[in-house]
Amino acid sequence: MRYAFSPEQQAFGESATDLFARHCSPGAQRLSWMDDSGRDPSLWRGVVDLGAPAILVSEEYDGIAGTECDLLPVLEEAGRQAVPDALLESVFVGPFAIVACGSEDQRRRWLPAIASGESRVTIALSDGGLAPDAHVSDLIVLARDGQLRVHQAGEVALERVHVEDPSRRLFQVSPRTEGELLPSSGDLRDQVVARELVGSAAVLNGIASHLVSATVAYAKERQQFGRLIGSFQSVKHLLADAFSKVELATTAARAATWRVAAADPEGLASARLARICAVEAEFVANKVALQVHGGIGFTFEHDLQLWLKRGKALEQSHGGRHRVARTAGLDAVACAQRAPQNEEDD
Amino acid sequence: MDLMFSDDLVAFRAEVRAWLESNRPKGRFQPYYTEDGLAQHLEWEARLFAAGYSAPGWPKEFGGLGLDHWHQLIYDEEYARLNLPERVNKMGLLHGGPTVMAHGTPDQQEAWLPSILNNSDIWCQGFSEPDAGSDLAGLRTTGRIEGDQLVLNGQKTWTSFGVIATKMFALVRTDREAPKHRGISFVILDLDTEGVEVRPLRQLHGHAGFAEVFLTEAAVPLANVVGPHNEGWRIAQTSLKLERGMGRGTHTRMLHTVDEIARRLGADPDTGSLERLGSHRAWAFAYEQATYELTDIMSRGRDEGALPSVLKLRLSEILTGIREEERNILGERAEQIPAGPPEVPLPPTQREYWHARAGEIYAGTTEIQKNIISETALGLPREPRS
Ligand SMILES: Cc1cc2nc3c(=O)[nH]c(=O)nc-3n(C[C@H](O)[C@H](O)[C@H](O)COP(=O)(O)OP(=O)(O)OC[C@H]3O[C@@H](n4cnc5c(N)ncnc54)[C@H](O)[C@@H]3O)c2cc1C
Numbered sequence: 001m002r003y004a005f006s007p008e009q010q011a012f013g014e015s016a017t018d019l020f021a022r023h024c025s026p027g028a029q030r031l032s033w034m035d036d037s038g039r040d041p042s043l044w045r046g047v048v049d050l051g052a053p054a055i056l057v058s059e060e061y062d063g064i065a066g067t068e069c070d071l072l073p074v075l076e077e078a079g080r081q082a083v084p085d086a087l088l089e090s091v092f093v094g095p096f097a098i099v100a101c102g103s104e105d106q107r108r109r110w111l112p113a114i115a116s117g118e119s120r121v122t123i124a125l126s127d128g129g130l131a132p133d134a135h136v137s138d139l140i141v142l143a144r145d146g147q148l149r150v151h152q153a154g155e156v157a158l159e160r161v162h163v164e165d166p167s168r169r170l171f172q173v174s175p176r177t178e179g180e181l182l183p184s185s186g187d188l189r190d191q192v193v194a195r196e197l198v199g200s201a202a203v204l205n206g207i208a209s210h211l212v213s214a215t216v217a218y219a220k221e222r223q224q225f226g227r228l229i230g231s232f233q234s235v236k237h238l239l240a241d242a243f244s245k246v247e248l249a250t251t252a253a254r255a256a257t258w259r260v261a262a263a264d265p266e267g268l269a270s271a272r273l274a275r276i277c278a279v280e281a282e283f284v285a286n287k288v289a290l291q292v293h294g295g296i297g298f299t300f301e302h303d304l305q306l307w308l309k310r311g312k313a314l315e316q317s318h319g320g321r322h323r324v325a326r327t328a329g330l331d332a333v334a335c336a337q338r339a340p341q342n343e344e345d346d
Numbered sequence: 347m348d349l350m351f352s353d354d355l356v357a358f359r360a361e362v363r364a365w366l367e368s369n370r371p372k373g374r375f376q377p378y379y380t381e382d383g384l385a386q387h388l389e390w391e392a393r394l395f396a397a398g399y400s401a402p403g404w405p406k407e408f409g410g411l412g413l414d415h416w417h418q419l420i421y422d423e424e425y426a427r428l429n430l431p432e433r434v435n436k437m438g439l440l441h442g443g444p445t446v447m448a449h450g451t452p453d454q455q456e457a458w459l460p461s462i463l464n465n466s467d468i469w470c471q472g473f474s475e476p477d478a479g480s481d482l483a484g485l486r487t488t489g490r491i492e493g494d495q496l497v498l499n500g501q502k503t504w505t506s507f508g509v510i511a512t513k514m515f516a517l518v519r520t521d522r523e524a525p526k527h528r529g530i531s532f533v534i535l536d537l538d539t540e541g542v543e544v545r546p547l548r549q550l551h552g553h554a555g556f557a558e559v560f561l562t563e564a565a566v567p568l569a570n571v572v573g574p575h576n577e578g579w580r581i582a583q584t585s586l587k588l589e590r591g592m593g594r595g596t597h598t599r600m601l602h603t604v605d606e607i608a609r610r611l612g613a614d615p616d617t618g619s620l621e622r623l624g625s626h627r628a629w630a631f632a633y634e635q636a637t638y639e640l641t642d643i644m645s646r647g648r649d650e651g652a653l654p655s656v657l658k659l660r661l662s663e664i665l666t667g668i669r670e671e672e673r674n675i676l677g678e679r680a681e682q683i684p685a686g687p688p689e690v691p692l693p694p695t696q697r698e699y700w701h702a703r704a705g706e707i708y709a710g711t712t713e714i715q716k717n718i719i720s721e722t723a724l725g726l727p728r729e730p731r732s
Contacts, residue, residue, distance in 0.1 A: 001416065002348045003639040009347070069347045216724045231727035236720035237713070243724060244656045251639050252632035258349045276628035322621055325628075329620030332627040336608035 003254065005073055012050070013073025019046040020081040026303035029084055033166040039136050043085060048117025050074075052091040056099055061111035068092075068195065068261035072202050072254060079206020082306040084167035086122055086132035092199045094121035097141050097148055097192045101182035106150070110139065123148075124173070125196055126319055134158050134171040141182070142173060148185035148192070151175050165309035190268050194260045197271035200318045201253040201278035207311045208246045208278070208285035214304065215239060215289045222294075235292055242285045249274070249281035269335070272328040279315050279324075286311045349638070355420055358413075362399070362424045369393060370428055377691065378434045379509045379546070379554045387434045391465050400463045401439050405447070408459035415645040419638075426595030427602070437507055438462035438469030440594060441585040442515040445532070449573040449581050458513075458534065470537075472502035472516030472559060473582070479504075480714050482517070483526045483579060484732070487561060489518035489533065494568045496520070496533060498541075498561040504708075508557025509546045512537055515585070521576050526732070532578035535566045551700040552691035589709045591654030592641075593661060597634035600665060603698075604630050607672045622671055629664045633657070652723035659715040662705035669702040 005013065023043035032038045047053070055070050057063020071092055078087045095114050098107065098121070113119035123141040124131040125148075134140050135158055140151045151173070159172045185192070216239055219230030229235055256274035260267040286308055290297045297304045315321055351359075371390050376383030394400050395409075403418030404410025411417075433439060443462045446455055461467040478485040487500025498518055505514070514535050521529030537544060541564035547556035573581040604627050611619055636657055643650050672695070673680040683693055691697065706712045720726045 001351065001638065001642055003642045005347060212724075216726065219726060228727055233717070233729065236724075236726050237716040239724055239726065240659070240716035240719035244659050244719060247653075247656050248629070248632040248636050248660055251636045252628070254347065255349055255631075255635040255638075258347050262350070270631065272624070273628040273631040276625055277632045280625065280628075322617075325621040325624040326617055328624030328627055329615070329622070330624075332604060332608045332623050333611060333615070333620075335627075336605035339602070339605045341605075341609070 003251070005069075009070055009073055012070060013077055015050055016047075016052075016074040016077045017081075019043070019050065020077060020083050022046070024081055024083045026082075026306055029082070029167050029306060032084065036160075037135065038167065038169050039085060039133070043083075044120065044136070045117070047085070047087065047091065052087070053095055053117055053120075054115035055091065056095050057111050057115040058099070061107055061115060063111065063115040068096075068198070068257050069254075071199070072257055075199055075202035076206040076209070076250070079203040079208075079310075080210045082167070082207065082210070082310050084169075086169075088196070088199045088203055089122045089132055090120050090137070093125070093192060093196045094123040094139070094141055096195050097123055097182060097185065098139075098150070100191055101148060101185040101188050102150075103183050106180065106182065110150070114139075123192075125193060130161055130170045131173050132168065132170050134173050135160075135169060140173055142175065142179070146186055146189065148182045148189070149175070149179035150182060151177070151179040155179065163313065165306075165313050167306065168310070168313060191260075194268045194271040196318050197268075197275040197324070198253055198257040198260055200314060201249070201271075201274045202257070204278040204282045204311065204314050205246060205250045205253055207307050207314065208242070208282040209250070211282070211285040211289040211304075211307050211311065212239060212243050212246055214307070215292045218293055229292070238288045238292065242281070242288045245277075245281035245284055249277035252277045269328070269331045272324050272331065275318075275324050276328055279321050282311045283315060351416075351420075355416055358417055359420045359424060362421050363427075365397060365399065366424055366428055366430065369397070370430060375431050377553060378432075378507075384434070384510055387431055388465055390431060391433065391435070395464050401443075404443070404459070404463065408443075408447075408455065409463035415641050419641050422595035423598045426598035429599075429602070434507065434510060435462055435465055435468050437471045437511075437515075438467070438513075440592070441471060441588050442469045442513075442534075444588055445515065445581060445585045446534075446572055448584050449532075453569075454534075454572065467513045468507060468511045469513050469515060470505050470507045470511035470557075471585070472505060472514040472535075474504045475501055476503050480711055481732075482582075483530065485517055485519060485530065487516070487518045488522070489520045489531055491520070491568065492565070495565045496531075496568050496571065498533075498535065498564045498566065500561050502559040502561070503547075503556075505544075505557045505559050506555055506708075508544055508559055509554055511544075511557075514559065515572075517578050517582055520578075524576060527579045529576055530578040530582075531575055532572045532581040533566060534570045534572065535564065539564045539566060541565070548689060549704075551697045552689055553697070586710065587650070587654045590658035590715070591650060593637055593657070596661060597630070597637045600630045600633060600661075600668070601627075603665070603668050603672075607668060607675060610672065610675045619671075619675070626664070626668045626671060629660070630668070633660060633664055636660070652719050655710075655715045655718045656723070658709060659712060659719065662702070662712060665702045665705055669699045673699065 023040050051064050052074055054063040055066040058065045098110055119138040121139040122131045122133050122137040125143050127143050131140055138153050141148050155177045157174045161170045161172055163170050219235055222229045253274040256270040259270045296302050375386040378384050378387050398411050402411040402413045402421045406412040443459055475485050489496040489498050516533055517530050519529055520531040541562045543560040545558050546554045549555050640653050717729055721728050
């Protein structure tokens with residue numbers, strides 16, 4: 001048993017930290033808001049140089065043959081630095097969908113280019129769903145009637161959907177052709193969904209962790225009534241509460257990712273649970289962060305808004321908050337029916 | 347990351363499960379504070395002891411199996427899975443004993459530890475006083491040195507298992523001049539010492555689980571002080587961290603409780619109930635995994651930081667949330683109990699509900715855990731201290 005990341009995973013995460021710090025500072029993101037694309041090609045090149053899109057691709061297709069757990073530090077860090085790019089889709093869920101559901105021929109055609117960064121991929125898993133970063137993607141995976149189809153960039157019309165978070169780029173994608181069906185995507189859809197759940201949980205945990213630490217830092221510097229606001233017990237308690245929830249949610253997402261990667265039969269159910277914790281913990285962190293910042297946090301100039309808005313977006317993204325909780329409730333009912341019942345229970 | 351139980355642990359689980367299943371007592375015991383109930387508990391625990399299962403994690407020299415934290419966790423999970431009787435010597439096994447292991451002299455360890463394992467002594471914890479709860483270091487019970495004895499005066503209260511205990515580990519003030527955290531000693535006393543009076547206290551849910559303990563010129567050997575004189579505050583932290591961090595099968599019981607309320611939901615649950623159930627199941631999963639993470643940290647000998655407080659805070663809130671949901675499901679039936687005199691202990695559903703509520707108070711209240719987390723993990727300014 002080992003909960004901590006391996007030294008290699010940790011080093012991978014640290015490289016991602018440096019890369020994001022170089023390219024996605026809040027200042028750099030603000031500049032990108034003016035421009036339609038909003039994407040810095042050198043960030044994507046850095047992500048490719050790290051090997052991130054190759055992690056889930058096997059060596060046969062020029063990939064690195066890593067595991068889902070290897071990508072966790074990168075996804076958490078993407079949240080912690082509010083990286084605007086849809087890395088969840090382009091290095092994790094998108095590549096996985098083709099790895100798991102593609103035919104031999106499709107894999108041979110697409111995976112080496114994905115691993116080398118030549119082809120960037122995005123994915124929308126719910127029918128009619130919106131695809132982030134479709135404008136910079138070469139392959140767009142869309143759901144229709146419970147199956148996944150791959151579309152080339154040239155074969156779709158994109159309509160930008162404007163959202164609160166000025167860094168996010170979200171698109172309604174209208175395919176002009178049938179695209180190519182991923183043959184196993186009907187049967188293996190749950191596996192793709194499980195990756196989306198744990199991956200988005202990891203990003204949310206990163207966002208929440210930044211919201212707490214940035215707010216703690218502010219509470220140690222802002223004074224009112226002649227003392228630091230961080231010395232007021234109500235403020236301390238709000239932060240302790242948020243921190244404790246984010247801690248547990250982070251552990252849950254790591255554990256669920258491990259189960260998903262290990263093809264554990266409980267993988268999908270655990271992924272839903274991890275996603276619920278991540279959403280609820282981030283919800284609390286989001287609320288506390290703005291509250292403790294007071295007026296300054298409510299200005300357009302303050303960088304807190306990057307995390308506040310990204311957090312609110314991801315609470316509802318990827319299928320919505322209530323649907324996951326309801327499905328997890330049904331899982332819990334099924335699980336209780338399977339569990340042995342003690343004779344002493346009344 | 348590697349979250350797989352080793353083959354060795356899987357085999358140990360099978361072994362423990364088989365033994366517990368074939369040896370488990372039939373039917374429900376009377377409460378431990380009744381004569382019949384105590385006899386039932388002691389008989390069952392004697393069977394555990396004979397099989398080496400009294401405390402598998404204790405070193406062999408003190409009667410344990412010398413197994414590591416993971417084996418102990420597996421054992422606790424199996425014990426909880428079968429909903430077996432609460433251990434009457436919990437305070438000694440989980441808190442007092444390990445504190446003596448960490449800080450006691452070899453003589454003290456030899457004198458006290460084996461008798462905890464075989465229940466020839468039952469321990470209780472004498473920390474809280476009428477005027478010293480959250481502000482534990484404000485305790486007033488005094489210890490005055492006279493020759494080779496420490497003479498105790500004062501009162502302890504809310505003492506769990508006090509009515510059946512034979513020994514208490516207590517904090518007493520041994521230097522009134524010193525700053526309040528520095529003048530305290532950690533001492534073990536026999537409850538049949540002259541000048542010790544134990545009075546049972548009935549708890550809100552009708553159980554006689556508490557006692558108040560009055561100390562009047564009660565003389566105990568000075569050799570019963572654990573750790574250096576006047577350094578009891580530091581010694582007590584070992585006990586408090588253990589009490590907060592390691593749930594000892596609590597995660598298993600929590601998941602089991604979620605199953606229970608899921609079964610109560612019936613055939614066609616409404617959407618709101620399902621969503622709340624999903625959320626409770628999610629936090630129970632997170633708590634289980636965080637318990638494993640703490641076990642991992644402890645077995646590597648790494649510093650657990652504020653994790654015990656984080657776990658205690660989340661545990662008590664998750665558990666009350668689940669039990670509140672159970673009351674929602676029961677609706678108007680939530681309050682209903684069988685006929686009987688008012689002070690008769692409440693039946694399991696209500697008892698468990700109120701017990702969960704107590705969890706937000708004992709072992710340091712929710713507010714105290716939040717103070718600890720914000721000051722140690724987040725580095726925010728400390729509360730004013732008197
Ligand atoms: C079921 C149960 C079993 C117990 N078993 C034992 C036992 O075996 N041995 C033992 O020694 N004790 C035991 N206790 C006692 C327990 O440790 C104390 O009740 C607890 O520490 C709180 O102390 P208090 O009751 O004096 O409340 P108080 O300290 O008076 O607290 C009252 C309220 O004030 C709040 N408060 C106090 N100080 C602060 C602060 N600085 N910041 C914010 N809020 C604050 C508290 O959080 C609480 O909400 C038990 C208690 C219960 C309920």
